[in-house]
Amino acid sequence: MCLVLGATGVGKTLLVKRLENSTDAIKKGPDFSFEDMPATIATVGTNLVAVSVSRRQEITMRELGGCMGPIWKNYFKEAVALMYVIDLSNRLQVAASCIQLLTVLTAKTLSPTVPVLIVFNKMDMPDKLTHGEIETLFRLSDIKSQCGRSFEQVEVSACTGQGLSQIVKWMEQNCFGK
Numbered sequence: 001m002c003l004v005l006g007a008t009g010v011g012k013t014l015l016v017k018r019l020e021n022s023t024d025a026i027k028k029g030p031d032f033s034f035e036d037m038p039a040t041i042a043t044v045g046t047n048l049v050a051v052s053v054s055r056r057q058e059i060t061m062r063e064l065g066g067c068m069g070p071i072w073k074n075y076f077k078e079a080v081a082l083m084y085v086i087d088l089s090n091r092l093q094v095a096a097s098c099i100q101l102l103t104v105l106t107a108k109t110l111s112p113t114v115p116v117l118i119v120f121n122k123m124d125m126p127d128k129l130t131h132g133e134i135e136t137l138f139r140l141s142d143i144k145s146q147c148g149r150s151f152e153q154v155e156v157s158a159c160t161g162q163g164l165s166q167i168v169k170w171m172e173q174n175c176f177g178k
C-alpha cells in the first residue's frame with residue numbers, strides 16, 4: 001500500500017486519478033501533457049485506487065482526505081511507501097503543511113524503512129513558491145539528513161502532467177519487492 005497524504009485541496013485525488021488512468025501515457029516522457037481536467041470533490045474518508053506501474057506491477061494507493069489528518073496515523077502500519085503532497089500555490093496553508101509533515105515523519109507507527117516522496121504540486125500556477133522559499137520554509141536538506149529514511153522530492157502538476165513521470169519512476173523503485 002502506498003499512502004498519499006497532504007492537507008485538503010493540495011491535489012491528491014487528481015494526482016491519484018492521473019496515475020490510475022494514464023500511467024502508460026505519463027511514462028512516455030517529461031513532455032507529455034494532459035488536455036483534460038477531471039473534476040474532483042473533497043475526500044471525506046479514504047480513496048483506494050489500483051495503479052499499474054508496469055504490466056506486471058500493480059500497487060494499491062490509499063489517499064487519505066486532508067480532513068482526516070488527526071487519524072492518518074491509524075493507517076501508517078500498512079504503508080510500504082508514502083507520498084506527502086504540498087500545494088505550491090497556497091501560501092496560507094504551506095507552513096501548516098510543513099508542521100504536519102514533521103508530525104508524520106516522527107510518528108512511531110511509521111516504520112523507518114518506509115520511503116517518503118514529497119510531492120510539490122500545482123507547479124503550473126503562476127504565484128507558486130520559489131525554490132528559495134521552499135528551502136527556507138521546509139529545510140528539506142536538514143529533514144533528509146535527520147529522518148533516517150529514503151526521502152526525496154519532486155515538483156509536479158497533476159493538472160498538466162508535468163513531472164508525473166518522476167513519480168512513476170519513484171514508485172517503480174520504492175513500492176515493490178519489500
Ligand SMILES: Nc1nc2c(ncn2[C@@H]2O[C@H](COP(=O)(O)OP(=O)(O)OP(=O)(O)O)[C@@H](O)[C@H]2O)c(=O)[nH]1
Binds near residue numbers: 006040042125156158
Ligand atoms: N492548477 C492546478 N490545480 C490543481 C492541481 N492539482 C489539483 N488541482 C485542483 O485542486 C483542487 C483540489 O484537488 P483535489 O485533488 O480534490 O485535492 P485533495 O488533496 O484530494 O483534497 P482533499 O480530498 O480534500 O484532501 C481541484 O480543483 C483540482 O482540480 C494542479 O497541479 N494544478
Ligand SMILES: [Mg+2]
Binds near residue numbers: 013041042043065066
Ligand atoms: Mg481528495
